[in-house]
Amino acid sequence: MLSLGTAGVLFYKLQSNVTTSPLNAGVGNGSSDKPQVEDTGSLQILILGTDTRDGKNSEYGTADDSTGPGHSDVMLLMDISADNSRVSVTSFPRDLMVPIPDCKSSVTGQVVPGFASGELNAALEAGPGCTVAAINDITGLKIDHFMLADFTAVKQLSNALGGVEVCVDHAMDDFDGSHLVLPAGKSLVQGEQALAFLRTRHSFGDASDLERIKAQQYFLGSMVRKVKSEGTLTNLPKLYNLAEVVTKNLTIDDGLANIPAMIGIAKRLAKIDLAQISFVTVPYEPYAADPNKVQLLEPQAGQFFDALRHDKSLTGPPTPKAGVTSTPTASEPGGSAVTTPATAVPWAPAPPVSVYDKALQPISVANASAVVGRSVQLLQTLAGAGFTNAWQAGDIVAAPTTQLLYGPNMADVAADVAALFKLPATAVVSDPTVNGLSLVVGTDWTSGAEFGKIVVPKDIVASTADNGGECLTVNPLYYTY
Secondary structure, three states: OHHHHHHHHHHHHHHHHOEEEOOOOEOOOOOOOOOOOOOOOOEEEEEEEEOOOOHHHHHHOOOOOOOOOOOEEEEEEEEEOOOOOOEEEEEOOOOEEEEEOOEEOOOOOOEEOOEEEEEHHHHHHHOHHHHHHHHHHHHOOOOOEEEEEOHHHHHHHHHHOOOEEEEEOOOEEOOOOOOOEEOOEEEEEOOHHHHHHHHOOOOEOOOOHHHHHHHHHHHHHHHHHHHHHOOHHHOHHHHHHHHHHHHHHEEEEHHHOOHHHHHHHHHHHHOOOHHHEEEEEOOEEEEOOEEEEEEEOOOHHHHHHHHHHOOOOOOOOOOOOOOOOOOOOOOOOOOOEEEOOOOOOEOOOOOOOOOOOHHHOOEEEEEOOOOOOHHHHHHHHHHHOOOOOEEEEEEOOOOOOOEEEEOOOOHHHHHHHHHHHOOEHHHEEEOOOOOOEEEEEOOOOOOOOOOOEEEOOOOOEEEEOOOOOOOEOEOHHHEOO
């Protein structure tokens, strides 16, 4: 009874530490449709790092640098598979140009107007729930939780872990940036030094934002190896100490603001093999209007998001343990197409004899797949099935999901076309403005005449958590001798 009472006191203490903010601040796009069950089902947690100089962070700049919530210069989407066999951590570049939705401010409650195209890290100005809404929109996911960390949180967390091991190939000094100073070889960084490692923008490789993302993924991989090797996630005293740091220094969503939920997630992570914890950078390319910014690279980005939505492995099946025989999975990364039964909840097959003349039904095919010539094969399939009054509606801006829009009195035709292509029921949408049918082919259907083939982009995984021993390449401009 005493132990139960002690646990209750500790839980209450942790609960009182928590700072929360709404999960989804998007106006009109609602909150997560998935029940927030931490111990079963796939689970997405958005981890954000803010550059705010408010409060305890004022020592890193003036109030003019960044006040309020700041900007999210670190955006990591952690995806835990439904069967607890793997985790992916996806980095989003801070200057990725995407649609920013209208959001309700977590501070003022007022609606903050969005943009047709804006830098993703600016969504945080309306609160972390706005970043959740923006990433939900571009990925088609429904993120379950978020964690928002500031500079102080990073320092305290690294201290609580007793430091994180990093390695660089040359002695270095980031004299005009984060002031990170390291000798050649391995170092244990924590506190200010850990923060400087994560903040440095110019010290590694070609000094690009991609190199900073690689350094952040490298740090996370090393941190995961340490936590796993020390059994932190299954040791209740260690887990409590870590939870106290987290609850004191992070802002989290209301659904995550209970200790059993946090413990449930920790238990799930503790079961996953290091080789199945993968780090990914969302596919991107230079932004057409400004090469100093970036945009999603299609169709790879759409294919990757589709793989996440359908809980597909990015790393392939785990290596069988001695004496254990495994059955190969249907998912094969590296550009392989796999059939996904999850998407195939097709409409009922067409009746043997149609009550309409297929040759007279107007059907347009718009290519939003980012694959040149994508419409041709689908038009051929339509013609072969008797739908000869179909035409190309041209290439349009890439869209993540395929839709079959149908106009008035065209539901039966839409059902037959959906069955022909094995489209899911969710893809078939009534639209009174459409004359006939409009098939909009998204990046989730980049090949073949049958929907439901998921392609994992080749070499999408940058590294896995079992990759240890490597040293980061220092930018020669920051060498010390």
